[in-house]
Amino acid sequence: MDADQIGALFTRGDGSYLCARWGRPIVPVVFGVDDATLGVIKGAVEAVVALAGHRIDETDPELGANLMLFFVRDWDELRGVPGLDRLIEGLPALLDRLEAAEANQYRVFRFDAAGAIKACFVFVRMDAHLSDLPAETLALSQAVQAVLSWSERAFAGASPLGMLEGAAVLKPDIAGVIRAAYNPMMPVVARDASHALRLAARISLPEERE
Template identity: 55%
Template sequence: MAMNEITPESVEAFFTRATGEYVFARWGRPVAPVVFGIEEETLVTVKSAIEACVAIAGHRMAETDPELGSNLMMFFLSDWAELMEVPHMGDLIPDLAAKVATLTERGAHQYRAFRFDEAGAIRACFSFVRMGGAMDEVPAEVIALSQAVQAMLLWSDRVFTQDSPLAVAPEGTVVRPDVANVLRAAYDPMLPAAARDAAHALRLYARAGAG
């Protein structure tokens, strides 16, 4: 099998969690992002990455979300302990102190928390990136694009732990072709916004394989 070839099994793996459950969700509303903790010039890079991933999906962006104001919040930190100092962060992340302790202990560089609406679609995503160490050597556009694509769907909690969702192309760093095809297929209006039956992966494959 060619590297990153789309198969029914690979599509199913994109949304199969470590517990063995198949859990799929896409955004059910326009994405209204806000970014904290970076310089103005990097902000343009991050927002461009979000726009690029939304465009791949054929989804929509908005200046504000009528319910939440901003529904995609990205935080860039130098230490997980900084989360304890952010006002109202405990409202966004339950058991914040325990989560900070776990992330610190693991030496984690990223964490995402999703919120869902009544239909199971994504209504909000809180994305956190801890800079420092090896992350300081990674170009801003690579970090931004990786975070943006991972915020667009409820991917498996293990799918991008070893393999990046990105690839290097002549024009620069891009979303990996198989990932882009699955992302595009996931927002097909004929498919549900959320699914917990692995048969959904076959419907995704039928669209992504032809992408």
């Protein structure tokens, strides 16, 4: 991917640029799935976090769990989750918008004082399309979209996943962006589009060394 393609992954609809990574270990918790699917989702999160060179932990000292994934059949189910309205400001209005748009997924990020991700709330409504996907595919897609502050338009035209021998895998280009963004030499947060040039240059380094 060139710098323009990478930049598009982090450019919002209003033209602003934001690429933030997690600044603390990720502590996932999953709601609304059976035990078998729970293992698949946590396995996908662990795989993406390992790819990034980041860490999974047992508990977050501030929030307990900081990556919360909710799987529901209808958005209205989230209105009855105790305490969720205290975690998500404006939750009723958000759910109204999601219902009106017939959306099937949404993510809310929280950032620390340095601008790094400190929490992510993932909401997935299992409509007909998502229900037809293998659990492994859905889990990997959600894990990828929670590891960086991608633009809301980043994967609107193309999935971050591809198929290899009948199984969903992360596309090499997207994997390269994740690894580059988590490189210790890169900032935890960037709001200037020139950051995409640095990502592109860092992605190219392994190829140059071979």
